[in-house]
Amino acid sequence: MVRVIARSTLSLMLAATLGSLIVFALLRSIGGDVALVMLGQEAAPGAYEALRESLGLDQVWYLQYADWLGGVFTGDLGTSYSARFDIYDEILRRLGPTTLLALGSLLLSAPLALVLGTYSAIKVKQVRGGVVDVLSQIGIAIPAFWAGLLMVVVFGLQFRWLPTGGYTSPFDDLGRSIQQLLMPTLALSLGMTSVLTRYVRSAMLDVMGEDFIRTAMAKGRTQRGAALVHGVRNASVSLVTVGTLQLGSLMAGTVVIENVFVIPGIGRLLVTSVLGREVIVVQSLILVILLMILVMNFLMDIAYVLIDPRIRDSQGGEAVV
Amino acid sequence: MMKLSKRWKGSAERPTAQQPHRQSFLRLLTVITALSLVLVACGSSVEPDERGTTLTYSYPQEPPNWDYLETGLTAVSGPLLENVWETLVRLEADGTPVAVLAESWEANSDTTVFTLNIREDVEFHDGSDMTSADVVYSLSKAKESGVSRASAPLAGVADIKAIDDYTVEVTLAQPSLTFIAGLANRSGIVVPENFFEDNDAATTVIGTGAYTFGEYRIDQDVTLHRFDDYWGEAPYFETVIQRFIPDETAALNALLGGEIDFVASVIGEGMDRVFSIGDDPNFTLTLVPGTEVSYWALNPMVEAFQDIRVRQAIQYGHNRQSHINAATAGTATSTCNMAAPAGVPWDDDYCPYAYDPAKAMELLEEAGATDLVLDFPFANVAWHTVMAQLFQAEMAEIGITIELRSQDLATWLDQTNTQSQYEVFQITSGAALSHYRCGSGRQPFGKPEMADYCDTEMDALIDALDGITDMAKYDAAQLELHHYVADQGWIFATKKPNVPQLSRTDLVGFRTHRFPEPHIYFGDLHWEG
Numbered sequence: 146m147v148r149v150i151a152r153s154t155l156s157l158m159l160a161a162t163l164g165s166l167i168v169f170a171l172l173r174s175i176g177g178d179v180a181l182v183m184l185g186q187e188a189a190p191g192a193y194e195a196l197r198e199s200l201g202l203d204q205v206w207y208l209q210y211a212d213w214l215g216g217v218f219t220g221d222l223g224t225s226y227s228a229r230f231d232i233y234d235e236i237l238r239r240l241g242p243t244t245l246l247a248l249g250s251l252l253l254s255a256p257l258a259l260v261l262g263t264y265s266a267i268k269v270k271q272v273r274g275g276v277v278d279v280l281s282q283i284g285i286a287i288p289a290f291w292a293g294l295l296m297v298v299v300f301g302l303q304f305r306w307l308p309t310g311g312y313t314s315p316f317d318d319l320g321r322s323i324q325q326l327l328m329p330t331l332a333l334s335l336g337m338t339s340v341l342t343r344y345v346r347s348a349m350l351d352v353m354g355e356d357f358i359r360t361a362m363a364k365g366r367t368q369r370g371a372a373l374v375h376g377v378r379n380a381s382v383s384l385v386t387v388g389t390l391q392l393g394s395l396m397a398g399t400v401v402i403e404n405v406f407v408i409p410g411i412g413r414l415l416v417t418s419v420l421g422r423e424v425i426v427v428q429s430l431i432l433v434i435l436l437m438i439l440v441m442n443f444l445m446d447i448a449y450v451l452i453d454p455r456i457r458d459s460q461g462g463e464a465v466v
Numbered sequence: 467m468m469k470l471s472k473r474w475k476g477s478a479e480r481p482t483a484q485q486p487h488r489q490s491f492l493r494l495l496t497v498i499t500a501l502s503l504v505l506v507a508c509g510s511s512v513e514p515d516e517r518g519t520t521l522t523y524s525y526p527q528e529p530p531n532w533d534y535l536e537t538g539l540t541a542v543s544g545p546l547l548e549n550v551w552e553t554l555v556r557l558e559a560d561g562t563p564v565a566v567l568a569e570s571w572e573a574n575s576d577t578t579v580f581t582l583n584i585r586e587d588v589e590f591h592d593g594s595d596m597t598s599a600d601v602v603y604s605l606s607k608a609k610e611s612g613v614s615r616a617s618a619p620l621a622g623v624a625d626i627k628a629i630d631d632y633t634v635e636v637t638l639a640q641p642s643l644t645f646i647a648g649l650a651n652r653s654g655i656v657v658p659e660n661f662f663e664d665n666d667a668a669t670t671v672i673g674t675g676a677y678t679f680g681e682y683r684i685d686q687d688v689t690l691h692r693f694d695d696y697w698g699e700a701p702y703f704e705t706v707i708q709r710f711i712p713d714e715t716a717a718l719n720a721l722l723g724g725e726i727d728f729v730a731s732v733i734g735e736g737m738d739r740v741f742s743i744g745d746d747p748n749f750t751l752t753l754v755p756g757t758e759v760s761y762w763a764l765n766p767m768v769e770a771f772q773d774i775r776v777r778q779a780i781q782y783g784h785n786r787q788s789h790i791n792a793a794t795a796g797t798a799t800s801t802c803n804m805a806a807p808a809g810v811p812w813d814d815d816y817c818p819y820a821y822d823p824a825k826a827m828e829l830l831e832e833a834g835a836t837d838l839v840l841d842f843p844f845a846n847v848a849w850h851t852v853m854a855q856l857f858q859a860e861m862a863e864i865g866i867t868i869e870l871r872s873q874d875l876a877t878w879l880d881q882t883n884t885q886s887q888y889e890v891f892q893i894t895s896g897a898a899l900s901h902y903r904c905g906s907g908r909q910p911f912g913k914p915e916m917a918d919y920c921d922t923e924m925d926a927l928i929d930a931l932d933g934i935t936d937m938a939k940y941d942a943a944q945l946e947l948h949h950y951v952a953d954q955g956w957i958f959a960t961k962k963p964n965v966p967q968l969s970r971t972d973l974v975g976f977r978t979h980r981f982p983e984p985h986i987y988f989g990d991l992h993w994e995g
């Protein structure tokens with residue numbers, strides 16, 4: 146297990162470094178830099194060159210990159226060029242809202258998908274099963290931002306139950322924080338719940354045809370009982386697999402949802418940093434996002450072991466996917 | 467499995483198995499009802515009609531930092547100009563300068579030496595008293611700034627010196643009738659002596675205004691607090707919070723949801739909703755007169771443009787009103803005159819090449835330019851995308867092919883605005899036409915690569931402005947310059963945007979203008995009644 150984790154950590158660190166290098170090259174190739182953005186269209190002659198020099202942007206590219214990379218290994222991500230914030234501190238501050246959003250969405254989606262997918266599979270020949278099936282397809286088709294806007298109109302403007310956007314830390318005001326995060330979390334989880342429901346349904350339909358289900362039913366279990374006691378656990382492995390694959394989409398979804406609901410998370414910082422050509426902030430963010438995915442993958446690996454004892458027993462817990 | 471299911475369906479167990487189903491359903495219903503009640507309970511804390519002493523509003527842009535001598539974007543001034551930073555003078559709606567930190571001023575007969583009498587009762591937010599040394603320091607720093615809003619009005623300054631603690635003398639290299647008015651912008655902001663050496667101006671703001679710079683949360687908001695030792699009248703609101711909401715839909719929703727008191731400007735995707743919201747008696751739509759002009763420029767290095775008939779044809783083919791309707795929902799003012807802000811004495815309705823596509827095609831035929839293909843990179847922000855697409859369509863009608871290139875702002879600033887990689891150029895700016903001379907840094911004549919293509923006649927008209935000491939003659943000379951530029955067709959205006967602002971109807975006291983640089987003055991704002 147330790148070896149597997151070490152290997153996947155190393156490969157993701159390499160991917161993160163490579164990713165940051167690609168981002169660095171891409172941002173340089175599309176033109177514009179932070180000095181131009183700061184000065185805007187009203188720059189006086191010679192001002193651009195002077196500002197570039199004062200920001201250290203006149204250095205050759207590989208020295209700029211090496212400076213940043215060297216800082217990463219010493220735990221110093223540097224300071225943003227324009228706003229002068231400490232990048233590490235700012236990312237840490239932004240991680241709060243994004244983590245709450247992503248984790249909340251994941252924690253909502255996974256159990257809901259398990260319930261709905263199982264229900265849909267058990268009721269596969271009935272109208273109720275079909276309704277869940279159709280709803281999940283609609284959920285897949287609805288973009289998160291659109292669902293978010295719809296919720297804002299209904300719950301924020303029509304009923305005025307919830308604020309239309311913004312973010313308050315749960316440590317400052319828990320009630321307000323829940324109010325503000327409820328709609329974005331629901332909007333973000335809609336697509337994921339639907340996708341996972343489809344997969345759970347499919348997995349459950351497969352599992353329901355297995356011998357052990359038939360045996361359980363022959364021993365007196367009802368169909369639902371057999372499905373819940375023996376089927377769900379087996380189907381959960383595919384839920385974890387698909388859930389892992391969906392993490393990238395979840396992160397992409399937070400970028401959109403954070404903008405719709407004006408949440409100062411990692412996604413918004415990424416967008417503003419790309420537009421503002423804060424290259425080292427973007428590089429640092431890419432690194433952090435990849436690390437987040439690494440951590441979530443790791444948690445999923447543990448989930449595999451917990452869900453399926455065959456994996457744990459077969460190689461002493463080392464045979465994670 | 468199917469067989470087993472069918473057998474069970476008819477078995478005697480079936481009726482008893484229904485009971486837990488109903489119980490589960492009831493449990494689910496209870497949970498849903500409870501959740502709804504929690505939601506309703508949470509919702510009760512959203513108070514749309516609160517009238518406290520905190521003013522909250524949204525602004526679409528966030529500045530890269532707060533150093534007004536380093537950051538050119540108007541987002542720096544938005545909440546701070548006149549509220550936190552004060553200038554030596556400010557401008558009335560008709561452009562007349564009135565006293566702020568400079569209590570009065572005198573000029574010598576040929577307007578080359580200005581004596582500024584500084585207020586004696588002004589305290590900075592750091593507790594120090596303002597004296598002429600601070601004014602000399604601030605003007606000197608502004609003159610060196612890379613941001614032309616700060617440095618351009620001081621370009622002609624030869625010397626700045628303190629006569630005594632509250633008197634400053636400024637000597638100009640040439641006479642200028644607009645020097646005092648120029649101090650209403652960033653050039654006239656007064657900060658404590660050595661402020662830029664002792665502080666990081668990117669994150670620290672010290673001024674003399676009625677509000678102090680409070681908490682700044684990147685990507686969220688900036689909070690201003692009322693300054694107890696302010697020299698002037700205390701404003702009504704104790705706290706002002708400007709939220710950065712770049713998504714106009716989100717900003718308008720926040721207004722409708724009662725979370726903010728006004729939306730300072732709507733210039734993008736929210737434009738479609740401003741009139742419907744403005745029809746609601748709870749909200750007031752105000753069209754704030756524009757400080758800027760949307761205009762086009764043709765690259766002087768392009769051979770086809772050397773023939774004035776081609777330049778004229780492009781203007782004849784340009785339907786200004788359709789741009790105003792499509793890009794600003796009809797809220798802008800049509801113009802062919804580059805005068806900014808709207809309403810200055812040389813702002814008139816002179817339009818030598820008004821929309822006439824037949825005339826345009828005739829001129830192109832005469833000039834032998836019937837198969838023109840022009841490169842048009844545009845910044846995909848605000849209304850520029852709509853304008854670019856419309857321009858492409860209207861040029862197609864007269865036989866000119868426009869190749870559009872959409873660029874994000876940073877790329878556009880680099881490749882198009884700085885490196886002049888364009889044939890057709892479009893921008894919205896509040897800069898005076900006198901700042902467009904050869905070598906000024908502005909398109910189309912100000913870049914180094916354009917040095918051989920400068921319009922010497924235009925430069926002569928601009929230079930002549932500096933020597934005029936009579937106001938009527940100055941206005942006439944400005945008018946001549948603006949008409950000359952319109953005639954030449956290298957630069958042609960389309961519209962003067964009026965900025966839609968939506969506010970709660972019971973919030974009153976807004977200024978009718980926001981120039982010289984877009985900003986919102988909070989000093990007069992209060993609840994009605």
